[in-house]
Amino acid sequence: MDNFLNCHYGDDSWERNIINSISLPTNVEAAPTAKQRCQANARERDRTQNSVNMAFNALRLLIPTEPPDRKLSKIEILRLAGSYITHLDNQLYTGEMEQPCLQKNNLSCKNTSLCTFCWSTVKKEKLTTPPHSSYEKQY
DNA sequence: TAGGCCATCTGGTCCT
C-alpha cells in the first residue's frame, strides 16, 4: 500500500511522518494533517476491533455448532445467525423441536434443507451455497 | 500456488 503517512499505531510516529512525508498534497487547505489522519486511523482501528469484532464475537457465542468452539468466519457467522433465527422462529410457531435436518434425514443436509447444526459437516464437503438457502425462502 | 479471510488504511458521506 502506498501509505505516504505510514503511521504506526501505539507510538508517536505520526510526528516523524510529518517530517518525513515528502509527498503530501500541495493543496493542503482541505487535506487532513498527518496527525488527523493517524487519529482517524486509530479511531477506525478501535471501532473495528472493539465494536465490530466484539459484536461478531458476541453473535458467535449464540450460534450452536459442533464442536461448540468451531472457528467461523464472519460471513459464516452472519449466515448461520440468520438460519438459526429462522429455525427458532419456526420452532416458536410450529412447536417443532427437532432440528430441520433431522426431521427428514441427514442426507437432506447435503441438498437443500441445511441448518446451523450440520453446517460444519457440510463445509467439509466444499459446499458453496449458504446454509438454509431454501429454508429461508419459506418466510 | 490460488483463493479465502482478515486487518488496516483511506477518502467520502452523514450526523451531532
Place this chain on the structure above:
DNA sequence: AGGACCAGATGGCCTA
C-alpha cells in the same frame, strides 16, 4: 468541525 460509519483497496497469513 470533528467524529462515526461505510466501502474500496491493499497486503499478509493460512489452507487445500
